[in-house]
Amino acid sequence: MRIAAVVPAAGRGERLGPGGPKALRELSGVPILVHAVRAVAASRSVELVVVAAPPDGVSLVASLLADHDVPAELTVVAGGATRQDSVRRAVASLPPEFTGVLVHDAARPLVPVELVDAVAAALRGGAEAVIPALPVTDTVKQVDDGVVVATPDRAGLVAVQTPQGFSRAVLEKAHAAATDSATTDAAATDDAGLVERIGIAVRTVPGSEEAFKVTRPLDLVFAEAILARRRA
């Protein structure tokens, strides 16, 4: 199976505060997107990386990646209005020989190569959909208008990360089904959610604390600290 990585990087990243698209913000002087692309490209399983850039920033992102040393076969396509749209466009651009796809958020720059390898290995082992998952440490409540309506049993909950790995045929089918029912279904926040809706089993592998998503200002501090520890 030949595996490509798709990196959606077209989000605005407003929760991170002012300062432009999140993927282009820097961590230790290197754009978050460059860290993320290097991280997936470090896996020997990944032969091609396709980045979905903000639609008005394709040439900017392409030149940024060219300016940094990224040891990967790389293309940049225009993303869309939603994450789902960005992933769909990037997958559509893959050459037909790529029958396995890893979808990795640009906003998870520090994913360890061992996790990328584990997801790729599960795909090669026959899984149609595989995602990294970690136990939830906070108690999670369901609320309605600020009032708690339920407390799901924490023991049965996990928080999920990327890269999420899929057989390409399954991923394309899931995205096509979601596009057809876009007016009735809530927006999915990950690709596995779309795959679940078409009745395909999604397997989990143990996630990594370092694969966290850079979302809020404190996450930048945390990420810088991890990079400093890796350099030490």
Ligand code: C5P
């Ligand atoms: O918004 P969220 O943090 O869930 O975004 C996850 C990833 O999806 C980020 O890497 C972001 O750049 C990407 N994204 C995208 N296109 C959008 C919205 C988000 O590629 N329209």
